[in-house]
Amino acid sequence: MDQALIIEKGIFIVAVFAITMLMAMYSTLAERKIAAWLQDRIGPNRAGKGGILQPLADGLKLFAKEEFFPNTPNKFLFVVGPAISMSMALMTSAVIPWGDRLEIFGRTVILQATDIDVALLYVFGVLSVSVYGIMIGGWASNNKFSLMSAMRASSQMISYEVAMGLSIIALLMMTGTLSLREIAAQQHGMDWNVFYQPVGFLIFLVCSFAETNRTPFDLAECEAELIGGYHTEYSSMKMGFYLFAEYASMFISSTILVVLYFGGYNYPGMDWVEANWGVNPANIIGIAVLFAKLCFFIFFYMWVRWTVPRFRYDQLMRLGWKTLIPLAIANIIITGVVILLADNA
Amino acid sequence: MSIETISLSGRKKEVSNKKMNFWESLYLVAIVKGLFITIRHLFTRKVTIKYPEQTRELSPVYRGQHMLMRDEEGRERCTACGLCALSCPAEAITMTAEERKPEEKHLYREEKYASVYEINMLRCIFCGLCEEACPKQAIYLTKSQVMVKSSGKREDFIFGKDKLVMPLDMAIKNTQTKAAN
Ligand code: SF4
Ligand code: SF4
Numbered sequence: 001m002d003q004a005l006i007i008e009k010g011i012f013i014v015a016v017f018a019i020t021m022l023m024a025m026y027s028t029l030a031e032r033k034i035a036a037w038l039q040d041r042i043g044p045n046r047a048g049k050g051g052i053l054q055p056l057a058d059g060l061k062l063f064a065k066e067e068f069f070p071n072t073p074n075k076f077l078f079v080v081g082p083a084i085s086m087s088m089a090l091m092t093s094a095v096i097p098w099g100d101r102l103e104i105f106g107r108t109v110i111l112q113a114t115d116i117d118v119a120l121l122y123v124f125g126v127l128s129v130s131v132y133g134i135m136i137g138g139w140a141s142n143n144k145f146s147l148m149s150a151m152r153a154s155s156q157m158i159s160y161e162v163a164m165g166l167s168i169i170a171l172l173m174m175t176g177t178l179s180l181r182e183i184a185a186q187q188h189g190m191d192w193n194v195f196y197q198p199v200g201f202l203i204f205l206v207c208s209f210a211e212t213n214r215t216p217f218d219l220a221e222c223e224a225e226l227i228g229g230y231h232t233e234y235s236s237m238k239m240g241f242y243l244f245a246e247y248a249s250m251f252i253s254s255t256i257l258v259v260l261y262f263g264g265y266n267y268p269g270m271d272w273v274e275a276n277w278g279v280n281p282a283n284i285i286g287i288a289v290l291f292a293k294l295c296f297f298i299f300f301y302m303w304v305r306w307t308v309p310r311f312r313y314d315q316l317m318r319l320g321w322k323t324l325i326p327l328a329i330a331n332i333i334i335t336g337v338v339i340l341l342a343d344n345a
Numbered sequence: 346m347s348i349e350t351i352s353l354s355g356r357k358k359e360v361s362n363k364k365m366n367f368w369e370s371l372y373l374v375a376i377v378k379g380l381f382i383t384i385r386h387l388f389t390r391k392v393t394i395k396y397p398e399q400t401r402e403l404s405p406v407y408r409g410q411h412m413l414m415r416d417e418e419g420r421e422r423c424t425a426c427g428l429c430a431l432s433c434p435a436e437a438i439t440m441t442a443e444e445r446k447p448e449e450k451h452l453y454r455e456e457k458y459a460s461v462y463e464i465n466m467l468r469c470i471f472c473g474l475c476e477e478a479c480p481k482q483a484i485y486l487t488k489s490q491v492m493v494k495s496s497g498k499r500e501d502f503i504f505g506k507d508k509l510v511m512p513l514d515m516a517i518k519n520t521q522t523k524a525a526n
Contacts, residue, residue, distance in 0.1 A: 034387075038383045038384075039386065040391055042391050042395070202373075322370075323371055
């Protein structure tokens with residue numbers, strides 16, 4: 001491996017981390033603003049112009065808070081919980097293709113930290129580890145509410161991972177690859193997967209709500225029943241990490257959603273742009289398009305959060321096991337039949 | 346009309362506990378409907394009043410900070426009869442009466458006056474009963490929108506005569522405008 005590649009990847013990874021952090025930071029502001037707007041309010045507008053410095057003020061406030069440890073024998077695990085949540089939320093970004101390629105100083109820079117051929121499996125693996133963040137945090141809090149919340153969160157995540165995996169299988173049968181880069185490349189122009197897999201997309205969307213613990217599936221932290229859920233005992237920046245991880249994983253899961261179903265960095269007319277304006281402008285527009293799409297999904301997450309009330313626990317389980325999973329299996333069968341017919345025709 | 350179907354508000358709805366069919370149990374239609382309702386609110390006018398810059402429009406019967414009035418000659422009207430204190434439901438008013446000296450005739454209208462007159466703003470509920478009770482029309486609740494300032498000391502909320510009595514130049518101006526009309 002030559003040095004230039006290491007430097008290139010290093011810069012790229014730092015940039016991706018920075019952008020993820022920035023997006024997560026400003027998602028907190030966006031969430032409060034959108035919540036306010038949907039409720040006919042204005043939202044935070046005092047820190048900076050129109051509230052633009054609010055995330056910094058929030059961060060500063062969290063830093064200034066007292067660092068509290070509950071009376072627990074598992075002090076180490078208590079610290080590990082938020083760390084796992086945060087690092088897992090960030091790790092997924094490694095395999096996401098942010099764009100096709102850029103040509104800088106005569107080098108072709110691939111806009112992806114690493115292009116492994118099992119990228120999708122990697123994403124699922126990391127996602128399933130991220131439940132440990134909540135599980136460990138809730139366990140180490142030595143508090144019945146936190147433990148209850150951790151149990152809810154893990155059973156919810158496990159249930160919805162099944163449906164999520166099944167919805168992806170139908171997509172894989174179509175694309176024939178697990179590499180996110182290839183999946184993105186296959187959806188060239190307007191050839192987006194959502195047009196072929198609308199049901200799969202819907203199931204995936206619902207499951208990603210559940211996986212990121214967003215309303216209507218935020219049973220893990222439902223204030224009315226469990227105080228604060230798994231982060232009841234947390235304070236200061238450890239609490240901040242949990243909250244931040246939620247927004248970071250929302251950002252990442254929106255990105256995966258866009259890459260899998262909404263064409264990633266593809267946009268109609270990209271060939272024309274590349275032919276007439278060159279590779280770099282075409283790909284910079286591509287990155288912008290990717291961000292526009294994923295911002296829409298982040299907005300959608302928030303929009304749903306401030307519309308739909310939280311599900312009851314039995315409703316959640318019924319929706320997961322009795323509705324989504326049968327639907328996903330039916331989707332697989334229909335996809336299989338259609339592919340078979342298309343191949344024979 | 347039977348008692349079950351009467352709806353006084355006109356908004357009574359029968360609760361239905363029928364079992365949901367498969368499509369309803371996906372909650373999709375209901376959620377999409379809800380999303381359309383909330384997105385409409387994204388574009389409606391916001392009801393927030395940005396307080397220090399904007400102030401709320403007050404009702405015509407708004408009652409603000411009290412004022413102890415002076416008459417046309419600039420003399421204090423209050424005669425320390427104590428009726429306002431008696432009528433005050435919050436027991437916010439206290440006063441000390443004093444006899445007027447002959448050389449103070451230009452200061453106080455009646456032969457007895459309040460040397461100390463205090464309203465505890467932490468107790469006052471701005472009901473205006475003191476104003477109603479006063480036989481000398483000495484105390485009024487103004488339309489002033491200046492709120493009582495926050496403070497860490499209780500003493501700061503006890504408003505004495507220095508804060509309550511109408512400023513002299515205001516009394517002079519009032520007399521002048523009255524004379525002009
Ligand atoms: S306004 Fe009401 S509460 Fe306040 S001093 Fe007058 S009578 Fe008492
Ligand atoms: S303000 Fe009016 S009611 Fe109160 S003591 Fe003075 S004269 Fe009497």
